[in-house]
Amino acid sequence: MQMLQLSSERRARLLSHGLLAINARSQEVLQGLTFEESQFLVDFDDGGHGAGDAASMERREELALRHEQARLRIARADDESSAAEEPRPSVASKF
Numbered sequence: 001m002q003m004l005q006l007s008s009e010r011r012a013r014l015l016s017h018g019l020l021a022i023n024a025r026s027q028e029v030l031q032g033l034t035f036e037e038s039q040f041l042v043d044f045d046d047g048g049h050g051a052g053d054a055a056s057m058e059r060r061e062e063l064a065l066r067h068e069q070a071r072l073r074i075a076r077a078d079d080e081s082s083a084a085e086e087p088r089p090s091v092a093s094k095f
Contacts, residue, residue, distance in 0.1 A: 002027040006042050032070020037063050
């Protein structure tokens with residue numbers, strides 16, 4: 001498995017928030033991103049990848065938005081799945 005280069009503390013925090021996934025290529029990724037995009041975002045947030053230049057900042061914003069949208073889709077699907085599993089209250093028959 002190909003793991004993202006990040007500290008064990010950060011990995012634990014991302015995992016606890018459900019932000020990491022394993023893709024079909026057995027690569028650790030941020031939800032909704034490729035391995036390369038995930039590593040770029042991690043590195044950028046750690047101060048690397050030209051953190052000051054406009055093109056890098058624009059790419060970071062686009063990737064962060066895609067990641068957040070994927071996270072919200074997953075959360076929404078999970079909520080809908082949980083709601084479907086909840087028992088429906090029974091209505092007592094008046095007859």
